Amino acid sequence: MSETILNVEGLTVDIPLGSGTLHAVRGIDFALKRGETLCIVGESGSGKSLTSLAVMGLLGKRIQVGAAKLEFEGRDLRSLTPRQMQALRGDRMAMIFQEPMTSLNPAYTIGDQLCEALQLHRRVSKAEAMAQAADLLGKVGITAAESRLQQYPHQLSGGLRQRVMIAMALMCEPDLIIADEPTTALDVTIQAQILRLLADLKREMNLALILVTHDLGVVARIADKVAVMYAGEIVESGTAKAIFDAPSHPYTRGLLDCIPVPGKTKPGEPLGSIPGIVPSLVGDVAGCAFRSRCALANDACSETIPKRTASGEHMYRCVHETLISEVA
Amino acid sequence: MLAFALKRLGLAVLVTFTVSVISFSLLHLSGDPAAAIAGENATAADIAAINRQFGFDRPLTVQYTDWLWKALHGDFGESYYFKMPVADLISDRLSITMLLGVCSISFALLTAVPLGVAAAVRPNSLIDRTALFLSVAGQAMPSFWFGLIMIVVFSIKFRLLPPSGSETWRHFIMPTVVLGYYAMPAIMRLTRAGMLEVLNADYIRTARAKGAGAGRVLFKHALRNAIVPVVSLSAVQMGFMLGGSIVVEAIFALHGAGYLAWESISRHDLPTVQALILIFSCFYILFTLLSDLANAWLDPRIRVG
Structure with missing residues (x-):
């Protein structure tokens, strides 16, 4: 402690x-x-x-x-x-930003962006990463996580996007x-x-x-x-x-x-x-x-x-x- | 995505229909076609005979549907001047112009996009200044002048490339560079501006905070968002190239469709002009459609409501 x-x-x-x-x-x-x-x-x-x-x-x-x-x-x-610093970022230390509306990449689904956070640091399959992403979306209070994973940032409200950002920060259990x-x-x-x-x-x-x-x-x-x-x-x-x-x-x-x-x-x-x-x-x-x-x-x-x-x-x-x- | 594609396709068909009406009626509005064919010394009886022979005495709607029906089957009538089917005349010429267009836009994209990205990554660096110089030079230099300089240097002085004709791939090198360099500056500047804006976006910082490397940030996260307007511009440039290749075709004696358009307009060869307008427009509509579909694939905000 x-x-x-x-x-x-x-x-x-x-x-x-x-x-x-x-x-x-x-x-x-x-x-x-x-x-x-x-x-x-x-x-x-x-x-x-x-x-x-x-x-x-x-x-x-x-x-x-x-x-x-x-x-x-x-x-x-x-x-x-x-390169060592890059390996720490997103893995042992993660960051959540002020602007949830613009902090997610508009071109990729929520699921893709969550998985990326994990797959940059761990050797896991896409399916495993998706399972972890769905689990964390549930943890940050997003219902119907499975369907949210298929959605794009512009389909989500600001509050939901900030929850996604939090889930993304948690992907590698920093x-x-x-x-x-x-x-x-x-x-x-x-x-x-x-x-x-x-x-x-x-x-x-x-x-x-x-x-x-x-x-x-x-x-x-x-x-x-x-x-x-x-x-x-x-x-x-x-x-x-x-x-x-x-x-x-x-x-x-x-x-x-x-x-x-x-x-x-x-x-x-x-x-x-x-x-x-x-x-x-x-x-x-x-x-x-x-x-x-x-x-x-x-x-x-x-x-x-x-x-x-x-x-x-x-x-x-x-x-x-x-x-x-x-x-x- | 399918609904979006069908909607765009429907729009494209509507636009094509409108263009066909315009290209058909333009020529009937530009004077009496029978009188033009008959020549200056024709009698009223000659003109009436021509009217009957070509069907100009029928109502316009009948003439239009007849023309369109045949056009859909690849029959654009017979050229008044060349005395051969317009379809045969055009298909020969069009393949040259299409080849030149595809090579040129590829050349433009393959030079402009990497240069634009490199310039945006290091603003005010040597590479940025070089890119700026190249684009200003490209915008300022007329194609005919650049083409002539190329011929002087590469054909006459060093004897590396043939100055005219369209027999081998080597004949297409200089026309491709000249025409592609004409389209390059705008694409380069737009890529650079788009990348500069996107690289400052919050989601780029998010990607770096996740631990993504520089290459991944640049190409996966930034370029995909920055390239969307570039795709639209490329379609427009490609359209310009089809029509605008006339200068380049003339300099390098490539007998393409652009050159044919100029010939047939100056000789009142109505069926050829009509067919060329329709075909050029269809290609333009096709490029726009393709760029819309490409952008919808790139940017989900376009395809998902």
């Missing part, structure tokens, strides 16, 4: 642009054990999707990925050849699934179903799950651990309970203020919002990237920001040590 699946230290993603280098992910650390769900939270452009693509090795050649440590099941991903905003493009009612499905599957198959999202409501329902990303850094991380009970970084507090709480938020009362926009990450970024939007900002925020421990695993990056007591 306590086996570490993924261990990331000092992960950076740099995108060369004409006008300089965009430091999209700036040295982040996280680790994940079997059976755990890590939610990476942040707004658009915080680097959360790039982080997941970097772990999968799916970023283009133009984009530079660096890390002090990038270990998956004890293997150093940095030392693997592209140890790690990375889901990048899997419910963003879906109706609210379908969102809840898909989340419950992911949580159930994770428990049943005892796998590690990374869920990338901007929706704290999702996080509250499913996360064991949370990492809050802002401008390419993890500004706060810890167990879901710690983050929700004692948010220590001003940005996390801002995020939490943005969602209504039943019984606490009064009708007509405006929800919180964070003024300003995410700063540009082109060139060198010094100090706290959030300081331009932070109510607590002072001169110290331009200096090097210490990594503080609130309690146990609960870490945050802020110069303001007294924040927790202020809240309480």
Whole structure:
């Protein structure tokens, strides 16, 4: 149960642009054990999707990925050849994407695409692969699986397609699934179903799950651990309970203020919002990237920001040590 | 798929019928055919005799059904000018044009598609720039000029290929290259644009996330989706080639159907013109039908509702 699946230290993603280098992910650390769900939270452009693509090795050649440590099941991903990485992808680690409507190939049947995921990694016959595909479609809650296998993506609704994507990720029984905003493009009612499905599957198959999202409501329902990303850094991380009970970084507090709480938020009362926009990450970024939007900002925020421990695993990056007591 | 094919086939038959009506009536609208045959010094009695002989005095609907019935049986009447059955005249000439057309479109596809794919995989690379240069040159260079340059270089200077005639396969090399190069740029650009778009699609990322290798991603997942508009374009280009091969046929003295069309139009040889219009149109309709069927096979969104 306590086996570490993924261990990331000092992960950076740099995108060369004409006008300089965009430091999209700036040295982040996280680790994940079997059976755990890590939610990476942040707004658009915080680097959360790039982080997941970097772990999968799916970023283009133009984009530079660096890390002090990038270990998956004890293997150093940095030392693997592209072919070895390809063998891991879809087999030991799988990914689910944000857009179910466009993430399936329109030219092939659901069955063909599910089978391909298995046959790329295992020597199995088409019939065996089809049987496995039908079995998994049933598991992700698709009825009449046999006839669905013969259908094409355009004949399925968005919710069904996302279930197919999940089934495809499960074909090789991976140890790690990375889901990048899997419910963003879906109706609210379908969102809840898909989340419950992911949580159930994770428990049943005892796998590690990374869920990338901007929706704290999702996080509250499913996360064991949370990492809050802002401008390419993890500004706060810890167990879901710690983050929700004692948010220590001003940005996390801002995020939490943005969602209504039943019984606490009064009708007509405006929800919180964070003024300003995410700063540009082109060139060198010094100090706290959030300081331009932070109510607590002072001169110290331009200096090097210490990594503080609130309690146990609960870490945050802020110069303001007294924040927790202020809240309480 | 069967329902789709039958529907398309029905449409093709309807279009063919429409074309037959148009090609029949065009010639009757272009003046009195009897007067044209009789010549300038004919008397009214001569014209009346010709009208009777060729059946022009009958109602148009009767003439049409008679003409169509015979055409369906391969009888297009007798050429006024060549004094031989039109069917025999055309079948000789058509095989040359068809051979040239098939060779040229094959040449165009076999060069344009690989080039377009390679250019899309590495945009702005040397190969992309080379492909761009070739396509701009192909679009800018008139066929007659390119054909003449080929003759000067390969027939006169190096004496490698025969400059004219249609006796052996070597006679077809230069016409194929000239006519194929005319169709290549558009196909290449469309392949490149389609591949560039498809390679950025989400399902390509899905395929890579599954662990599919570069070749599999490129040819199984990307090309099949990118090639659909290219198939339609190729059918259109093939149609253009049938008619447009007239220039190439003239330069290389290939006596094909395109050349025959020009001859018979300038000589008011009505039965031949009628037959050629009908046959060219039928081929055009056939290519379109084939490309529709090919696309339906490639893209299930076309065939499955």
